[in-house]
Amino acid sequence: MTIAFITGANKGLGFAAAGQLGRSGAKVILGARDAGKGAAAAARLREQDIDAEAVKIDVVDLASVRAAAARVRDEHGQLDILINNAGVLPEATGADRVTGPMDVRMFKDTFDTNVFGAVAVTEAFLPLLRAAPAARIVNVSSTMGSLADQADPQSGYYGMVLPAYQTSKAALNSMTIALSKALAGTAVKVNAVCPGWVQTDLGGADNKAAAPLTPDEGASIITKLALIGDDGPTGGFFDQSGPVRW
Known part of the structure; x- marks a missing residue:
């Protein structure tokens, strides 16, 4: 059975991706910072006849990350799919606390969360991914992290100025490329995806109301890259339309 672990999976994109993967036949492990919310989300999936469980994980707490990986190792021995979905956008959700474009805090x-959390989770779970016959890593990024789009006045993303978030996603994209090179010659494929502007809590209440995509619609590209075959890409960046410019 395919086993998938998804961070930030008790709601939004992560929960939607878990449902899609579960309906494809995978066992889904919902990583959640709040154990109670994770357990409740897994119970909702089980009501849909999806094989789901929850594991407590706080991606910014290295001990928590390692404990989650150890639990998956002890219970399953390997991991087929890792989705680094947990992310924050405090420039939107806490805009009143932003002191300026170069707010170091x-x-x-x-x-x-967006970079070091993804690195910590990938490091901890990589031995389990290597133990699988054909593992997949999907890093949930954003076209807002595309340097090409940030610099192109013709891009719809040009006017979006969220320096901390944009640079974090650019860094996650770079990590995706580097990791794909490090894993060249193995059965592990790693890609970054942009789900689009989705109705989640990430961007705050106003942005959630304005977003055109449902979590299920946004999660479809996550699921697609998580389920690619041996002839699928690695080291790429994709949205619903295809490759995204770096």
Whole structure:
């Protein structure tokens, strides 16, 4: 059976991706910072006849990350799919606390989850991914992290100025490329995806109301890259339309 672990999976994109993977036949492990919310989310999936369980994980707490990986190792022995979905956008959700475009505290808070959290989780779970016959890593990024789009006045993303969030996603994209090179010659494929502007809590209440995509619609690209075959890409960046410019 395919086993998938998803961070930030008790709601939004992570929960939607868990449902889609579960309906494809995978066993889904919902990583959640709040154990109670994770357990409740897994119970909702089980009501849909999806094989789901929850594991407590706080991606900014290395001990928590390692404990989650150890539990998956002890219970399953390997991992087929890792989705680094947990993310924050405090420049939107805490805009009243932003002191300026180079707010070092905001950069640190954002990078702790969006970059260092993804690195910590990947490091801890990589031995389990290597133990699988054909593992997949999907890093949930954003076209807001595309340097090409940030610099292109014709891009719809040009006017979006969220320095901490954008640079964190650019860093996550770079990590995706580097990791794909490090894993070249193995059965592990790693890609970054942009789900689009989705109705989640990430951008705050106003942005959630304005977003055009449902979590299920946004999660479809996550699921697609998580389920690619041996002839699928690695080291790429994709949205619903295809490759995204770096």
